Each structure stands twice: as structure tokens, then as C-alpha cells.
Amino acid sequence: xxxxxxxxxxxxxxxxxxxxxxxxxxxxxxxxxxxxxxxxxxxxxxxxxxxxxxxxxxxxxxxxxxxxxxxxxxxxxxxxxxxxxxxxxxxxxxxxxxxxxxxxxxxxxxxxxxxxxxxxxxxxxxxxxxxxxxxxxxxxxxxxxxxxxxxxxxxxxxxxxxxxxxxxxxxxxxxxxxxxxxxxxxxxxxxxxxxxxxxxxxxxxxxxxxxxxxxxxxxxxxxxxxxxx
Numbered sequence: 001x002x003x004x005x006x007x008x009x010x011x012x013x014x015x016x017x018x019x020x021x022x023x024x025x026x027x028x029x030x031x032x033x034x035x036x037x038x039x040x041x042x043x044x045x046x047x048x049x050x051x052x053x054x055x056x057x058x059x060x061x062x063x064x065x066x067x068x069x070x071x072x073x074x075x076x077x078x079x080x081x082x083x084x085x086x087x088x089x090x091x092x093x094x095x096x097x098x099x100x101x102x103x104x105x106x107x108x109x110x111x112x113x114x115x116x117x118x119x120x121x122x123x124x125x126x127x128x129x130x131x132x133x134x135x136x137x138x139x140x141x142x143x144x145x146x147x148x149x150x151x152x153x154x155x156x157x158x159x160x161x162x163x164x165x166x167x168x169x170x171x172x173x174x175x176x177x178x179x180x181x182x183x184x185x186x187x188x189x190x191x192x193x194x195x196x197x198x199x200x201x202x203x204x205x206x207x208x209x210x211x212x213x214x215x216x217x218x219x220x221x222x223x224x225x226x227x228x229x
Contacts, residue, residue: 005066006031006156006187007052012061014047020059021047022211029204031156031187033217036199038192039208045191048208049158052189053082067155078105078152085161087145089133094125094144097133101148115151123147123177139170146177150186157181159190163198171196 007029015021021044029035039045050056052063054075064071067079074080090097098119102112120126123143128136133144142162149157159178163171175197182188182201192199203218 004030008064008066008071010062012051012058012063014044014051014056014058016059020211022208022213024061024213027206027213027215029187029189033203034182034187034201035189035204035206036192036202037189037206037208041193043208045208046160049082049160049189049191053080053158055082065156076156079154080156080158081149081152081154082158083142083145083149083160083162085142085164086138087141089136089141089144091134092132093130094133094136095120095129097144098148098151101151105152119147119151122150122180124173137170139166139173142166142170142174143177146174146181150181154186156187156189159188161191161193163192163194163196171198174198175201 005028007027009024009027011025012027013020013023037045037048047056051058052074054073063074065074065076065080066072067076072079090100092100095116098116099112102115103109105112107115120129123146125136125140125144125147128140133141136144146157157178162174162178166174178188178190178198179201190198190202205216205218207214207216
């Protein structure tokens with residue numbers, strides 16, 4: 001294993017043995033470059049993200065994350081977090097959604113409330129603090145979900161179609177938060193069917209085509225590509 005990598009995949013496949021959805025023999029990621037996972041509908045993008053998070057099991061193969069000093073197999077609670085395009089909201093206020101996450105992270109009540117207030121300011125939802133979280137718009141929900149996830153100080157965020165069904169302003173707001181997380185050292189892998197401000201930040205691209213993952217890396221003004229069979 002290469003200790004400069006954060007993620008290593010070996011012999012990974014999912015689907016029926018005779019006809020897998022996709023197969024990845026070898027894949028490494030250092031976590032330093034944001035990754036844009038691409039592919040047509042039904043190509044298996046969500047399935048791959050969920051397997052990387054440990055929410056689903058692959059048909060065969062191995063996934064390992066190096067998050068501290070040791071290699072770990074998913075799931076890695078609080079360290080590798082998967083966010084769906086329509087993230088789940090607890091049936092309470094925006095502020096309490098953050099406070100609950102902070103309490104589950106082990107913070108005392110007063111510290112949890114202080115952290116929740118900081119996260120509200122960070123994601124720009126201070127005015128909506130007492131609003132029911134489930135009444136937020138799609139973009140506001142995603143910003144709250146990012147803040148709630150960041151309370152856990154994850155090393156990796158797996159974002160599943162984060163800009164789907166968002167208007168230009170909402171995409172710009174989400175883009176600013178994700179860029180901030182990346183600068184703070186969080187590794188970001190996102191799937192997106194269409195390009196946006198967010199995908200433009202990604203220097204590494206993985207594309208699922210006919211069950212094969214093609215990897216390309218932007219190097220200055222040119223792009224190099226290899227196929228991972």
C-alpha cells in the first residue's frame with residue numbers, strides 16, 4: 001500500500017456475477033484533489049458512493065481508507081460521510097438539527113449550543129434558526145446538511161448530486177461552503193450529472209462508462225486520462 005493515498009480500491013465490483021454494474025481493478029486517491037464522479041443515469045454513481053461510505057456492501061473486492069495512521073474498511077462513522085442530494089432532516093428546528101448532531105458528537109449541552117450557533121453563521125442560516133428544518137428550500141437543506149456534517153469533523157465528504165434541482169444562486173452558496181471545507185482539509189468526492197461551479201473545482205474526474213471507470217486528471221491546461229478496468 002502507498003501511505004500517500006487516502007483511498008485504495010482493489011478488485012471492486014457490484015451487481016450480478018455474470019453482468020456486474022461496474023468493475024474497478026485498482027484505484028487510488030490521495031484526497032488532495034476534489035473528484036467529480038460522472039456517468040449516465042443508471043451507471044452506478046450512487047452505488048459506488050454508498051459502498052465507499054460503507055452503507056452498501058460490494059459484490060466483491062476491497063475498499064480501504066487511511067484516515068489517521070491505520071487503514072480502515074468502511075464504514076468509518078463520523079470520518080467518511082455520505083450526503084444524499086435530498087438530505088434527511090430531523091423533525092425539529094434548524095438550530096436543533098445542529099445541536100442534536102453536536103450532542104451526539106459528545107459535546108456538553110452548552111458547548112453543543114455554542115457550536116450550533118457557529119455552524120448557523122457559517123452556513124448562512126442564522127435567520128432561519130428557529131424555522132422547521134423540513135420547511136427549508138432545497139439549497140438551504142443542503143447547506144444545513146453540510147454544516148451538520150462538518151460538526152463531526154469528517155476527513156471525507158461524499159456528495160451525491162449536490163447541485164441537482166438547485167438554481168444558480170443556491171449552487172453558488174453550496175459551492176462556497178464546499179470550497180471552504182476543502183480548504184480546511186476535508187477531502188471531497190462528488191457525483192454530478194451536469195457541470196457547475198462545484199464540478200469546475202474538481203481537478204480529478206472519474207467517469208463510469210459501460211461498467212468501466214475512466215480516470216482523468218487536469219494538469220495545468222491539459223488533461224491526462226487512463227482507464228481502470
